[in-house]
Amino acid sequence: LTSAGFAQGRQTGSISGTVVDTEGNPLPGCTVTLSGPKLIGTKSYVTSDAGRFRFPALAPGRGYELRVELPGFKTTIRKELIVSVARATTITVELEMTTLEEEVTVVAASPVVDIETSKVSVSYTSDFIASIPMSRDLYGIQNSIPGAISTGNDYRRTSSILGGTVRSQLYQLDGVPMNDPATFYPMANINVDVYEEIEFGIGSLPAEVGQADSVVVNIVTKSGGNKFSGNVSAYYTGDALVNDLISAEDMEAIGVNPPKVYTDYKDAL
Secondary structure (H helix, E strand, C coil), X not given: CHHHHHHHHHHCEEEEEEEEECCCCECCCCEEEEECCCCCCCEEEECXXXXXXXEEEECCEEEEEEEEECCCECEEEEEEEEECCCCEEEEEEEECECCCCCEEEECXXXXXXXXXXXXXXXXXXXXXXXXXXXXXXXXXXXXXXXXXXXCCCCCCCCEEECCCCCCXXXXXXXXXXXXXXXXXXXXXXXXXXXXXXXEEEEECCCCCXXXXXXXXXXXXXXXXXXXXXXXXXXXXXXXXXXXXXXCHHHHHHHCCCCCCCHHHHHHHC
C-alpha cells in the first residue's frame, strides 16, 4: 500500500492553501469546492481550525476552479488553476465580510513555484508538446531538456543526460517502470498523443525513487473527467512541401543521385 501511495503521488498533483479574512486571520469552517475538466464531479473540503484545506491526488491539467463559501462573507471563486505532476499548487484565499449574498471571482495567474519540495524538474504539458517543432516521440522530447546529449543510435534511442550513462535514466509510464531489465534502455516509445504531462526529475529526487543515477522520466497519460473530449491526428505531405536545394544539373556534375522524398514512394503505397 505504501508503494502504491508513492506511485500515485508521482502521477498526480495537489491544490492546498489557507483561507483568511482581510486582516490575515485564518477562517475555519469554510466550504471549499473544487471543480474542473479533469475531475469526475466535484470535491469538497471544510477548512481546519487553521483555515487550511488540501485536495490531493489530482490529475494534472488546467482549468481547475476553487469556490470558497462561509456565511457572513462574500463567496470567492478562484479560476484557471494549474495542477502539475508531483507538484503542490499552494494558494491563499481572502474572504471579505458582507451583509448581502455576494460573489467575487478572482482572476490571477496560477502559482508555479512548489513550496513543499526541493525537487528540481522540467515538465512538458500536452499543449506545449503539441506546439513545439520537434519529432513527436519520447526520444525527441528527452533530447530537448537541458543537459541531454543523444548517443546517435536511433535504433536504441538512448541519451546521456546530466553526465549520466545511457543506463542511468528510469522511465515510468503511469508509475510503472518501463526499462528493459537486461539493458535498462526504454522498452517502448510511447505515442505522445496519450501524454497529459511528462516530467523529468533532474535533481533532489524523492527517497521513493530508485534505479536512477541521473534523471527520472515520468510520463502521465490522459484520463477522463467532466469534459467530453477526443483527439484526431493526421499527417500530410505533398509536392508543395518538397524542395531540392541542389539542382539536377549540379547533382549530375558531381556524380550523386538525387535525394529520395516521400512522394517518390506514393505509387508503391
